[in-house]
Amino acid sequence: MQIQPTAAQSRLLEPLISPPRLAPFLSAAGTPTAAMELYLWNVRLSAAFGEVIALAEVILRNAMAEQLAAAYGATWYARAELFDDRTMNGFKTTWRNITLPADPATRKTVQKTLQAVPAGKIVAESTFGCWVNLLDKGGTRGDGPYRKNVDYDSTLWRKALHKAFPNSGGKRTTVFTTVSHVRSLRNRTAHHEPLISGVPLPGQADSRGRTRRLTLPEAHTNVLRLVEYIDKDVATWLGQTSRVPELLRARP
Template sequence: MQIQPTAKQLSLLEPLISRPRLSPYASVTASSASAMELYLWNVRVSAAFAEVIALAEIILRNAMAEQLAAAYGATWYARAELFDDRTINGFRTAWRNVSMPHDRRTGKPQGKTLGTVPAGKLVAESTFGCWVNLLDKGGTRGEGPFKKNVDYDSTLWRGAGGGRGQQSRSRAAAGPGRGPRVEDPFRPAGLVDRQRLARRPPSARSRRGRFDPCGNPSRLPGVSSHGTGALCHLRKKLDR
């Protein structure tokens, strides 16, 4: 539902918006009423981006999950040797958050096992940040004498070998360092570029939630080139 306030409502609303927030709009308009109209236009644009951002995040995590499942099996997320502690903790939290249907005989929730929890549920419950982390260089796993560096670029996404499907999954059993070559959704983008690209949807979502300017306020109602450009770039990287 779009906000279409009357002139009187605009005058009542204006004092409730802080000066620093309105200043970008006031600097390119001739009156306080026009500044408020432009500000509310930005609110509507921000709301419109919600659907696009949500789809971008879902498409990205699904594309990554599909490639990982093809290489390491349906329960790839349970292979701790592939991930650093950040990712393991992220998937552990997602596992706890998965709700299970109740057993009709006992009235209690069904037990959680790799066989009873669909991979799609874990993918949906995990935070988007968990997926973005999979596109950086990787962190560490373990503590003390058991601490190891985890290199996502060479082990998770670019493991030695080739092939896909069942052949790739059998090769994955040899370990992450000798596993299959997984199709990185962002190739040939560089490591820094692909993570920056993946961070754009949550960054845009954060800006939308704060109703920050979606673009240059001096550009009157139209399409924000910054927001749409970032999301279209992400779509092109995945649509291959």
């Protein structure tokens, strides 16, 4: 069932959503009634994108974690020598935020150790950005005279992660570009931002100096492409069942 307010209900809804949030939709649609219709379409589209992104993200995390564990052991995320500071800070934050249940026998909180914390919790609770960072080229570790460059191409990618993406052509930069686009889309939909003008790509500009944007069909293709890098059959199925194309055709 879709949210379809009456005219009276729309008038009640407008101030609760707020004029600033509705402003882009009013500019695009021209009238308050049309703006509300466009806004609700945006809500439905975000939800549809969220479905395919949710599946793509879990598939991505599990594929990467499987190969990292095969190459570096079950507790690969604790191998500080593998990562730059940005990545390690991400895993440290994940570790701090993990809570373990109390021991039923003693009613005391179980001590948080590498043995006690299932690897799956690290995989599930690390941010999407942390997984994207693992596909970047790598940064630095340490400060001052101890500062060292970390090359993810020669370690994480060549020794492990390229196996997670058998249909990508074997280039880390190809996968990183696609997953970065998916992250931009994910962040936009998760924060209920307007999609009506496409998906802005932070730090990228066109020839006129404007923020580069993905069209909505391009954004959808990027999600499917990311899954295809891992499994072509699943990507085909996801493309056939996604609600996004239908909603794009139904834009008010």
